[in-house]
Amino acid sequence: MNSVLKKLSIPASAIILLLSSCTKNFDEINTDPDALNNVPPGNMLINVLRNTGESFGGDVDGYGTFGGYIVKIQYMDKLDGLIPTNNTYGNRWYACYYNNTQLNDLLEKTDAQVEGYKNIRMIARIWQNYMWSYLTDGWRDVPYTEALQGMPDKGSLLKAKYDKQEDIYPAVLKSLKELADEMATGHGTDEVGDFDIIYKGNMLSWQKFCNSLRLRMAMRISGVSPALAKSTIEEITGNKAKYPILETNEENCDINYPGALPYFEPWYNSGIYSKRIDNWGMFDIFIDYMKSVNDPRIAAVAQKNNTGEYVGFKNGLTSGPPVLRSVSWIGNHYINDPAGSTPFYKSCETYYTLAEAAMLGYNVGISAKDAYEKAVKLSMEDNEVAQTDITAYLAAGGKWNNTKERIWWDMWVALFKENFEAWSLYRRTGIPTTNYASLNSIYKETHDEQPYRLPYPNNEYLYNKVNVEAAAKEVADHAWGKKMWWDTRPVKIPHPGE
Incomplete structure (x- = not known):
């Protein structure tokens, strides 16, 4: 992939000088004696999972x-992270392609016919599809069919074409279904163990994540590809023995950190450990x-301010509050645990999805009310709320009212810390x-709503200019203009107060 393999622009005179300086021992001189020539598959897997979490x-x-x-309450800036740069969202683009390149290498170094690699290969393939889903949900059209081919033995395809999101989604769902069908026939005998820092080699949990990821992606396209969405969701829920799904908090797909240097949970590391927790406050709309x-989860997601109240702050003011503690900070449940977790899929998402599917008339084996x-x-329970408070909430502020909006508003709260997914929920539904x-x-002055997409990174414009400019033709100001394929909201969402 062109973003992973960066070209160097060297004057011709410099090339001649370099060639004249070459020796017959070039390969030997430029080999790191401490580097592994052939990294074991388990090490490659743990590196990718760790890199994803970080x-x-x-x-x-x-x-x-x-x-x-x-929102920020200190060090306010005007750019709001929207100018393309490899130092911001470009790093996430790079991380996705780096991870999938590493997983490709893992798959090439193992043999699909050898029983001793079956499980680790399944995990690698599932995670590749997760990375593809992340990429297309962030940037829409991305290099897919021609990606990961920027090596000499791949034909040195450094300028990969961009595939349309409406083509990527069915392809990823097809790949996940193939995996789900394979896993339904049985798992391998290889022990992945501690190389799997998510499920410790529990292949049933990976099988459930595979099918749950299918649910997520299918529901996301329910407004633009209803037949594929319906058939995917009904296939899974119609045969949960073959296609098990994540249904308990113990099965959440997340990475838990050791809690000691250098492996602190990222929010703790950037907030508590780095003593920058006062950089952020809670968004006023959330509080x-x-x-x-009267949502009791507020005690987990936010801290009370200096007067014992929950108070939010407006997004993107030119200056922060005079007293930083007058605003609620991120809750200790989420930021004050060095051994905390990075969530990729919370099992509650399964049931929010089934509730919406039932509202759409899909046959999912559970009513919308019960699923909600x-x-x-x-x-x-994941936020350590007492049962009495859960009962009270479901009888009052969170009471089922037979609307999709009730599902979406509650799902928005539940996705806290899965911030990328919450942004996708907003782009699909308009909630909040x-x-x-x-x-x-x-x-x-021209865009008074949250970004539709992430900016394509600078390296794409430097090294894959023709393809990225074609993909960005309808993009406005890096982050607006052409929306996600599945984003069917009206062009303009009313600004608060309008």
Whole structure:
């Protein structure tokens, strides 16, 4: 992939000088004696999973703001992270392609016919598909069919074409179904163990994550590809013995950190350990909504301010509050545990999805009301809410009212810390309807809603210019213009107060 393999622009005279300086021992001189020539598959897997957690687990602002959760209250800036750069969202683009390149290498170094590699290969393939889903949900059209071919033995394809999101989604869902069918016939005999820092080699859990990821992706395209969405979801729920799904908090797909240097949970590391917790406050729309429905999860997601109240702050003002503690900070449950976790899929999401599917008339084997209440209970329990408070919430502010909006509002709260997913929920549904972009954005005169997409990184414009410019033809100001394929909202979401 062109973003992974960066070209160097060297004058011809310099090339001649370099060639004249070459020796017959070039390969020997340029070999690191301490580097492994052939990295074991287990080491490659743990490196990719660790890199995913570190690359995507620290989204305090950025996606936290896009999703309507967290805002800056110190060191305010006007750019709001929207100018393409490899130092911001470009790093996430790079991480996705790096991870999939490493997993490709793992798959090439193992043999699909050898029983001793069956499990690790299944995990690698599932995670590759997760990376593809992340890429296309962040940037829409991305290099897919021609990606990962920037090596000499791959034909040195350094300028990969961009595939359309409407082609990528069915392809990823097809790949996940093939994996789900394979896993339904049995797992391998290889012990992945501690090389798997998510499920410790528990292949049933990976099987459940594979099918749950299918549910997520199918529901996301339900408004633009209803036949594929319906058939995928009904296939899974119609045969849960063959296609098991994540249904308990113990099965959540997340990475738990050792809790000691250098492996602190990313939010703890950037907040508590680095003594920068006062950089962020809670988004006013998030606090205001939770207070309006008396949501007991507020005690987990936020801290009370210096007067004992939950108070949010506006997104993107030119300066922070005079007293930093007058605003609620991120809750200790989420930021004050060095051995905390980075979530990729919370099991409550399964039931929010089934509740919406039931509302759409899909045959999922559970009513919308029962699925919704199950989702709420799972989320509440994950936030250590007492049963009496769960019961009270379901009888009052969170009571089922037979609308998709009730599902989406509660799901928004439940996805806290899965900020990228919350941003996707907003882009698909328009919930929270109160969301708004930075009040200090340099684009606020033309775009008063959260970004539709992430900016293509600078390296793409440097090294894959023709292809990226074709893909970005309908993109406006890096992050607006052409929306996600599955984003069927009206072009403009009303700004609060309008």
